[in-house]
Amino acid sequence: MKTQDHAFLSEETIEDISLMFKALADPTRIRILYMLAQEECSVNHIAEVLDLSQSAVSHQLSYLRTLRLVKHRRSGTAMIYSCDDNHVISLLKQAITHSEHT
Amino acid sequence: MKTQDHAFLSEETIEDISLMFKALADPTRIRILYMLAQEECSVNHIAEVLDLSQSAVSHQLSYLRTLRLVKHRRSGTAMIYSCDDNHVISLLKQAITHSEHT
DNA sequence: TCTGTATATGAACATATGCTCATATATGAA
């Protein structure tokens, strides 16, 4: 197959996709996203349930927020986070299903 | 929701999934896998088409081989690589479709 | 065997990543 016959992805698409997969490529973020896929959670709740430091969770949530994969709202002194990208959750669940059936 | 009421992923599943997503989290590997999804290719062909060094391509293919995402066979002096994990290709294509329709 | 082409691989390097620690900010109660 010659170079000009290949289908190519645009730079923008490649960048977009790699950022999405990067977000899913870390055990901590997988665990956080999997929790948020079940229900919205406060930062402390995530930290306690997953046995992580408050700071580590907050940093990761900030990262996920930048990519618009999660959103948050204030509730008193707490911040309640929830998923904001169903497609990424769908990719995650698909990967889980595949992994658990191998 | 209390800690014991959460659904948790096994350590093994989390590790497995993060490795899979890590493989898809780099622009070079995305481009290589996308090429191989179209047809099997030699190392040099990939390097030429994608304008990468032979060494960089070989290193990445070695990486993808370790994860069993690609396989290879010899053809004379050339090594012909092809995809060996349909599910990962499916995840990639799904991400592409999503990205291009946003 | 010698030569050329194709691929693999180890070392080194620059950058990215994920965490901790310390501290800043924000809200609610007293």
Next chain:
DNA sequence: TTCATATATGAGCATATGTTCATATACAGA
């Protein structure tokens, strides 16, 4: 306002990552 709780964030650090460079290995043809 003052204090306690919840969250955010910057700096620093150890490790991981992706590439280049040099070189090793493997096969085909003369």
